[in-house]
Amino acid sequence: MVHRRRLRSAWNRVDSGELHQAPRQWQPWLSDTGSLTQKIECAIGQKLEVLVLRDCRQNLNSDESRYFHFKISRCRIREVLLCTNGVPLVMARSIIPTTSSSGSNQEILRLGKRPLGAALFAKTRMRSKKKSPREIARLDKQSTLWKTCFQQYADLPSVSWARRTLYRLKGRPLLVSEVFLPALLHY
Numbered sequence: 001m002v003h004r005r006r007l008r009s010a011w012n013r014v015d016s017g018e019l020h021q022a023p024r025q026w027q028p029w030l031s032d033t034g035s036l037t038q039k040i041e042c043a044i045g046q047k048l049e050v051l052v053l054r055d056c057r058q059n060l061n062s063d064e065s066r067y068f069h070f071k072i073s074r075c076r077i078r079e080v081l082l083c084t085n086g087v088p089l090v091m092a093r094s095i096i097p098t099t100s101s102s103g104s105n106q107e108i109l110r111l112g113k114r115p116l117g118a119a120l121f122a123k124t125r126m127r128s129k130k131k132s133p134r135e136i137a138r139l140d141k142q143s144t145l146w147k148t149c150f151q152q153y154a155d156l157p158s159v160s161w162a163r164r165t166l167y168r169l170k171g172r173p174l175l176v177s178e179v180f181l182p183a184l185l186h187y
């Protein structure tokens with residue numbers, strides 16, 4: 001009998017004590033619970049540039065399918081680089097299931113070059129008091145997310161620290177993965 005090879009996942013819950021495994025300089029970025037866009041813009045003292053690499057319906061990678069218990073295989077995926085003065089600071093990949101971008105969410109998620117955080121952290125939006133579940137990972141060339149991001153961003157360092165957060169927009173899930181790039185440490 002062929003046993004399904006258990007998908008290797010490098011992800012650990014940030015509140016499971018794994019944060020101290022990360023390099024000290026990445027820990028505040030991995031654990032911050034507010035808007036990443038706002039945190040970066042505060043650090044750089046100006047608005048971020050959002051370079052949209054892809055924003056279309058695609059297949060999930062194996063890690064993401066497993067995260068959603070294989071219930072969804074194809075949905076809207078948005079991949080961006082958050083830059084300042086043309087220098088990438090973060091690569092982000094957001095999984096937006098069809099059910100999460102329908103109804104009144106459809107207009108809210110019509111983003112273009114606006115950062116997703118502007119929708120998720122809008123003052124007008126009631127935010128649930130519950131903390132959004134957060135995982136962190138040390139990505140290398142064997143990591144599923146590393147391989148997925150490298151297809152869109154060839155300058156991705158061979159070892160990168162990342163986080164992924166399950167946000168909810170009007171109760172509907174969005175999985176946001178963010179890979180931190182070396183230039184962010186200049187701020």
Ligand SMILES: C=C(O[C@@H]1C=C(C(=O)O)C=C[C@H]1O)C(=O)O
Pocket residue numbers: 034035036037038050078079080082090092093094114115116117118120176178
């Ligand atoms: C979720 C946020 O939005 C940021 C912007 C994104 C985008 O525009 O696609 C994706 C992830 C984040 O880095 C945030 O600011 O916290």
